[in-house]
Amino acid sequence: MNAEPGAVPFAVAFDRQGHVVVAQAGTNAVASYRLDRDDTLTRLSSVATGQAATCWIVAAGGEVYAANAGSGNLSGYATGAGGTLPSIGTFATGAGQVDVAAAPDGRYLYAQTGAAGGLVALRIGAGGTLTKVGEVTVPGAAGGEGVVAL
Incomplete structure (x- = not known):
């Protein structure tokens, strides 16, 4: 067991190299192991997001995105050799973001976005950049949590 006081690991993903990548809510950071x-x-590696309430994380291709x-918003990181996490930017989504999922492809x-019960669709472009391609408010979903992409 590893002890990292104050880190508060919240969610985990695996990058292409099999490294464990963790969203750390206590330090608002992303770390690879x-x-x-x-x-x-x-x-x-450990990189501060510079954001508030870094909670969820998902891997997509050669990148990871922390919610x-x-x-x-989402903080994006390339997954480099040896577990490095170079930043690829921060991408707006909406208030109260509660989960993030990647399409299998x-x-x-x-x-x-749980505050309004919304779902934001983003296309992953070259270099891992994100472009909003759609948004919908789901009736009765305000305050809900959990999204899956199939």
């Missing part, structure tokens, strides 16, 4: 044979994690519920992300 190598899973060792003795079931411990060795930290490879910042308190800031209403790695071409789209879907961000759930």
Whole structure:
């Protein structure tokens, strides 16, 4: 077991190289780890998002996207060699973002904005940039949590 006081790991994803990538709500950061044979994690990189309430994370292609519920946006990171996490930018989604999911083909992300009960569709472009392509308010979904992309 690894102890990292104040980190508050909230969600986990795996990058293409098999590194564990964690959204840390306590420090508002994204960190990558190598899973060792003795079931411990060795930290490879940690990057502050500069945002509020970094909670959910999803991998799509060669990038990971952390959802910042308190800031209403996503922080994007390339997954580099050795677990590095170079920033690819911050992308607006909406207030109260509560979850994020990637389409299986790695071409789209879907961000759930719980404050209004919305769902934002974003296309993943070259270099991992995100472009909003649609948005819908789901009746009765305000305050709901959880999104899946099939």
